[in-house]
Amino acid sequence: MPKPPAAELSIVGLGASAGGLEAFETFFRNLPADTGMGFVLVSHLDPSHTSILTEILQRTTTMPVVEATDQMVVEANRVHVIPPNRDMTLFQGRLQLSLPERPRGQRMPIDAFLRSLAEDRGENAVGIILSGTGSDGTLGLRAILGGGGVSLVQDPATAQYDGMPISAIHAGFATHVLAPELMPGVLQAKWRRQGIVKETAPTPATIGGMNQIMMLLRSGTGHDFSGYKKSTIGRRIERRMAQHDIEDIELYARYLKGHPAEILILFKELLINVTSFFRDSEAFAILKKDVLPQILADKPDDYVVRLWVAGCATGEEAYSIAMVLREVMEESGQELRVQLYSTDLDDDAIATARTGFYPPNITQDVSPERLRRFFIKEDSGYRVKKEIREMVVFAIQNVIKDPPFTRMDLVSCRNLMIYLEAELQNRLIPAFHYALKTGGVLFLSPSESIGxxxxxxxxLSRKWKLYRTAPSIASTRAMMASGLSWATGATRSPPVEVMTKTKETNIAELTRRALVQSFAPVSVMTDCKGDILYVHGDTSRYLRPPPGQATLNAVEMAHEGLQLELRTALGQAVSHGTPTLERDVSFMVGAEVRRVSLGVRPLPDPEPGLGLVLVSFQELPALSSGKPARRRRATGSIDRQRTEELERDLAYTRENLQATIEEQQSSNEELKSANEEMQSTNEELQSTNEELETSKEELQSVNEELITVNAELQAKIEQLAGMQNDMKNLLDNINVGTIFLDDRLAIRRFTREAAKVYRLVNTDVGRPLGDIKSDLDDEDLLSKAQTVIETLIPYEREVRTTGGDWYLTRIQPYRTLDNVIDGVVITFANVSARVAAEQAEQEGHDIAESIADVVDRPMLVLDGAFTVIFANNAFYRGFKASPAETRGRSVYALENHTWDTPALRDLLETVLPNQQSFDGFLLDNRQMRLSGRRIVCGASNRPLILLTFEEGVAG
Known part of the structure; x- marks a missing residue:
């Protein structure tokens, strides 16, 4: 396959931890070597152990497998493996290595790489999650899907450890769930499909199929995606087509018509839920340092801070803003009410956001301080604390067609408009201005702008896209002129049914108000503590603001004399649900005695825990003072006695009440002290629990790394076992006795042939070789071995056993893979047959020489170069020559070159090669005749020439 351009190279990121080695091997064993993709492996490795993953994987694929280095370019048809104790990301096609910043147990190397892969490659990114424990890789797949890439997850049934695959599947970030051996087929199909799409322009049929799908989505879900960017929509449609193995978009449109459930699945696919906590941390730093303090500056205590996060996905950004806002309020000492509205189109994402539960790998984005302050650690993740969850209201909203919130202090819409066409972006910006107060702040992502x-x-910050609203009515005009459904119907006449219903409702409301004003007594609505929520009528005759700190508590505002009755009645209503009806209460206001009919009624709660109580006051006429004087005098003494008794009872009651109050205060102080101690103990236990959780995470991480190392070592052991078997068969079949000695000349191991020289048994391993009796005539081998260790000069010699066998003995240094001398290797090669053959040959040679020496006729034996290799005694006597003057010399150089004649040369070099022999050649310088024969040496099969001489007779 041809290599794609570097900018378009598809890069596959594979992540695994425990049990991942087997999955890696299965994947690459089924993957062709020419896919045109680059592969990057990220695994949880022991930082203190050298990884042999590269060596192991090289046996399963013909592609080059290399350990990644800093700034290494990812190449097609090559496998790049993360080294131990390194974090790795991708930037512009190059691998960026760095030392880990987080402690062991909190690292998420797979998430970090897959996120960078999504940012760098976009739709050319592929994420694969294989066997492993925990949730590392889940958020990375989320980023890849958001960028238009593809995610593959190993089927949990085929994984040794299913934690990572199940986490990704349950989060909804797996486009394909299958066994590792089936993944290469999906990758090849994607590569071919991408090549076809890039090489061909959209046809009218393709455009028509896309329009049909948009219409089906609008009719099936009520949402119009025609304003979304076509490239974004197209990529997600292609993913669904690949899922059903459909290559024609028109066929997929017909498939949608026949399968309504697929329309909902495609709708979910189009909703891009890519977010994270404190995304663009520098932007949130500016938000905390500059923006929010300005928003909260000089705000009264009853001020309500209103914020809106549009397109919140699963809620991470909304919670991030809530946490930052809480930190700002704590630092400034302000305690304001907060209304933070967080909306999105995806109901599943909103449901996730409401639970506030997130996987453990959010530790990559949330600092340890914020984790302790705002999260609760649970077994499988982190849950946002209740105080932060209660600050945020999540709701389903289509920001394009639903009305916006208004009077906002801050609106955040980050990474939503990048998926929309310019027309929709131009409609949303005025809508956000309309939603903000004058001086409010708009918070966008670095990829977006106000256009x-x-x-x-x-x-406010051009880099991080923070804007402050300017006073303008242009947004209102734009809203009225836009095609937004909630803004376009304002000028139309309402339907008749609505008008009629509105008119009837107004009459009913008018009637209700008239009845309340005419017949209902003066009343207040309170909560269970007596705090006033609503006031009806003029309550000044019964309630008045008390001196000191302002309060809206009805009991504290009641006039003296009415306060006790109201407190008692309110307690009965809240505690027992018992109403107090028409209680006649008299109380003094200055010198005036007032009578009131007090009513306290508990009401059904519209919301659990609210505890509403209706308190009503109906004035009664004062007691008549027009009785006869005599009657008054008669009853005066009785009234005075009665008054004195009541005053004594009242004084006693007051003393008892004061004592009770003091006891209650003392009890409250003791309870407060006990509560503080319990709170302190709870904090200590919580701290201990956090330490235990951290230790648990570290142990889990170490366990994963040990499992990976164990798998690598197991593969290495299998490889070494195979090599040991090969070595054993090799040594056994070459019939060479071998003894391995350490630097103390103790036996490491030996082969069975060595037992023929030394009397070795298996139990001799570890014993010094000098303790073992050998069958050699020469017992000096050990001193030679020690010399080899000291000088590193090999030793070689033929030795004889007592049985008569001959062995070629070699002693060489024993070198480790690190080139360290760690003993010697002694080998014994049986050369008895060769020695016997040589002896036999020598014996035959000696016999032949003895025979030739007793012959009276001179004789010479020449080799192929006409050099004398033998002369008998008769030759030496007849020619007065010595062996030194004859042997090893050319026949032409004999007797001072007198034999170097053309005739002799012609005879030896021309005639003899064509004939077997010649006879009777007369030497010119002597009266001798020369005869020659071609002979062949029996041992070496070498051609030779035999020359014989006899005294010549003149012709």
């Missing part, structure tokens, strides 16, 4: 609406906003 041409510069008259609506002034920049």
């Amino acid at each position: 041409g609406h510069t008259e609506l906003f002034s920049p």
Whole structure:
């Protein structure tokens, strides 16, 4: 396959931890070597152990497998493996290595790489999650899907450890769930499909199929995606087509018509839920340092801070803003009410956001301080604390067609508009201005901007896209002129049914108000503590603001004399649900005696825990003072006695009440002290629990790394076992006795042939070789071995056993893989047959020489180069020559070159090669005749020439 351009190279990131080695091997064993993709492996490795993953995987694929280095370019058809104790990311096609910043047990190397892969490659990114424990890789797949890439997850049934695959599947970030051996087929199909799409322009049929799908989505879900970017929509449609193995978009449109459930699945696919906590941390730092303090500055205590996060996905950004806002309020000492509205189109994402539960790998984005402050650690993740969850209200909203919130202090819409066409972006920016107060802040992502609406906003941070609203009615005009459904119907006449219903409702409301004003007594609505929530009528005759700190508590505002009765009645209503009806209560206001009919009624709660109580006051006429004087005098003494008794009872009651109050205060102080101690103990236990959780995470991480190392070592052991078997068969079949000695000349191991020289048994391993009796005539081998260790010069010699066998003995240094001398190796090669053959040959040679020496006729034996290799005694006597003057010399150089004649040369070099022999050649310088024969040496099969001489007779 041809290599794609570097910018378009598809890169596959594979992540695994425990049990991942087997999955890696299965994947690459089924993967062709020419896919045109680059592969990067990220595994949980022991930081203190040298990885042999590269060596192991090289046996399963013909592609080059290399350990990654810093700034290494990812190449097609090559496998790049993360080294131990390194974090790795991808930037512009190059691998970036760095030392880990987080402690062991909190690292998420797979998430970190897959996120960078999604940012760098976009739709050319592929994420694969294989066997492993925990949830590392889940958020990385989320980023890859958001960028238009593809995610593959190992079927949990085929994984040794299913934690990582199940985490990714349950989170909904797996486009394919299958066994590792089936993944290469999916990758090849994707590569071919991408090549076809890039090489061909959209046809009218393709455009028509896309329009049909948009219409089916609008009719099936009520949401119009025509304003979304076509490239974004197209990639997600292609993913669904690949899932059903459909290559024609028109066929997929017909498939949608026949399968309504697929329309909902495609709708979910189009909703891009890619987010994270504190995304773009520098932007949130500016938000905390500059923006929010300005928003909260000089705000009264009853001020309500209103914020809106549009397109919140699963809620990470909304919670991030809530945490930062809580930190700002704590640092400034302000305690304001917060209304943070967080909306999204995806109901599943909103449900996830409401639970506030997130996987453990959010530790990559949330600092340890914020984790302790705002999260609760649970077995399988982190849950946002209740105080932060209660700050945020999540709701389903289509920001394109539903009305916006209004009077907002801050609106955050990050990475939503990048998926929309320019027309929709131009409609949303005025909508956000309309939603904000004057001086409010708009928070966008670095990839977004306000476009041409510069008259609506002034920049606070151009880099991080923070804008402050400018006073303008242009947004209101734009809203009215836009095609938004909630803004376009304002000028139309309402339907008749609505008008009629509105008119009837107004009459009913008017009637209700008239009845309340005419017949209902003066009343207040309170909660279970007596705090006033609503006031009906003029309550000044019964309630008045008390001196000191302002309060809205009805009991504390009641006039003296009415306070005790109201407190008692309110307690009965809240504790027992018992109403107090028409209680006649008299109380003094200055010198005036007032009578009131007090009513306290508990009401059904519209919300659990609210505890509403209705308190009503109906004035009664004062007692008549027009009785006869005599009657008054008669009853005066009785009234005075009665008054004195009541005053004594009242004084006694007051003393008892004071004592009770003091006892209650003492009890409260003791309870407060006990509560503080319990709280302190709870904090200590919580701290201990956090330490235990951290230790548990570290142990789990170490366990994963040990499992990976164990798998690598197991593979290495299998490889070494195979090599040992090969070595054993090799040594056994070459019939060479071998003894391995350490630096103390103790036996490491030996072969069975060595037992023929030394009397060795298996139990001799570890014993010094000098303790073992050998069958050699020469017992000096050990001193030679020691010399070899000291000098590193090999030793070689033929030795004889007592049985008569001959062995070629070699002693060489024993070198480790690190080139360290760690003993010697002694080998014994049986050369008895060769020695016997040589002896036999020598014996035959000696016999032949003895025979030739007793012959009276001179004789010479020449080799192929006409050099004398033998002359008998008769030759030496007849020619007065010595062996030194004859043997090893050319026949032409004999007797001072007198034999170097053309005739002799012609005879030896021309005639003899064509004939077997010649006879009777007369030497010129002597009266001798020369005869020659071609002979062959029996041992070496070498051609030779035999020359014989006899005294010549003149012709």
